Amino acid sequence: MHRGLRIVAGLFLGFATAPVNLLVVVLARSRATAVARWERRRLEWFLGIDAAEPAPGRAVRYLAIRTAVGLFGGFVLVWLFYGLYWGLVIAYRLVAGDGTGLADDWAEFAWTGLIGVVLLYVEVQGIIGVVALEAKVAHRWLGPSEAELLRRRVEELSASRAGIVAAVDAERRRIERDLHDGVQQRLVALGVLLGRARRNPGAAADLLAQAHEESRHVLEDLREVAWRVYPAALDSLGLAEALEAVADRSPVPVRLRCAVADVPPQVATAVYFVVCEAVTNAAKHSGATMVDVEITADDGAVRVSVTDDGAGGADPAGGGLAGLSRRVLALDGGFAVSSPAGGPTVITAVVPRAGVAPDGAPAGGVPSGRAPAGEVPCA
Known part of the structure; x- marks a missing residue:
């Protein structure tokens, strides 16, 4: 019931603003974008229609077409209120029994009531159709066109492709820097230690111990670089x-x-x-x-x-x-x-992604070894 009243109120406001839309189109086109924004809010608040922000140069055309839709919606509402009025009149005569004939002629009353129900159904379908028409006009004329959307999509894909190339190049430079500043320097130090061990047999044990420690650091740096490039745990675990x-x-x-x-x-x-x-x-x-x-x-x-x-x-x-x-x-x-x-x-x-986990899946996950106790394990 509340939803229906909101729709009727939204269509009534649309009927009231239709002449304003026409005046803006004819006399004040500079205000078209502001008026179109107001219409967009009306559609969202009362009819539940999510429309795009008015695109430059499209607000005037939207308001021109929307004027006809608003007037048509008002026409549908007039017939709705007219039918409700006569429904109340007939109900009053039936209850009051004022001698006009309806209270005594049940066959005529039933026939009149049946016609009223059919007309009410037609009116409800008319209101639904006007709401759908409002949505179609807003989506077609308020936001960007199909060609504009396609052009934007092509631009986004082009920018994304260029960004990926730049990201790959940046990642290569980072890997090269990590190898040069980390692994390469340690390998040089390892070679120096082994060379000293060969030239100084007396200190070979100590130098080999240092070389062994340096080799451990080299392996750690290599694992760090490899992990940052692509962690093998993603595939294995x-x-x-x-x-x-x-x-x-x-x-x-x-x-x-x-x-x-x-x-x-x-x-x-x-x-x-x-x-x-x-x-x-x-x-x-x-x-x-x-x-x-x-x-x-x-x-x-x-x-x-x-x-x-x-x-x-x-x-x-x-x-x-x-x-x-x-x-x-x-x-x-x-x-x-x-x-x-x-x-x-x-x-x-x-x-x-495809294959989303069921909505009933637990929302918790595993805390890491550093997280506070009490967290739910990560699935």
Whole structure:
């Protein structure tokens, strides 16, 4: 009942504003965008229609077409109120029995009532049709056209492709820098120690011990570089295990909750790097004392939320976050960063996927070894 009254009120307002729309189209086109925005709010508040913001140059055409729809809706409402009026009159005569004939002629009353019910049904269908027409006109003329949407999509794909190429190049440079500044330097030091051991047999034992320690560091650096390129745990153990390893290696306590399983490889990779980069940034730059990671399945997509209690001020255009954004957008997902001064920083990514876990799946996940007790294990 409440929904029906709102629809009737929305159509009545649309009928009242139809002449205003016509005046704006004819005499004040500069106000067309503002009036179209008001119509958009009317559609949302009363009719439950989610329309796009008026695109430049399209508001005038929308208002011109919407004028006819509003007048037609008013015509339908007039017949509705007219029918309700006569329904009340007939009901009053029946109850009052004022001698006009309806109270004594039940056959005529039943026939009149049947016609009234049919007309009421037609009126209800007419109102539903006007609402559908309002939605169709708004979607067709208020927002961008099909060609405009296609053009924007092509531009997004082109930008995404260029971003992926840039991200790959940046990743190659980072790997080269890590190898040069880390592994290569340690290998040079290892070679120096072994050379000294050959030239100084008396100190060979001590030098070989140092060389052995240096070789251990080389292996650790190689594992670190390989892990950052692509963690083998994603293939062998799955997303949850790989993320637990990220949490365990983090110098900041990480609370990890996961409610998805059997994630496609490309989605798992994107989710992993979002979490890894966000946790690394929180540990290095934010001064956070706790990082909260939550991974859930929502409407055919995997949703990732990483929140830290640090100082905030993260730059979404920075190299690491920009690379994550490109990685997620390449999968037709969404990426957002909220990091006001003083915190908290919230990084959100939504990556489309197939085979979402059932809605009844537990919402909890495994805490890492550093997370506080009481958390539910990650599936």
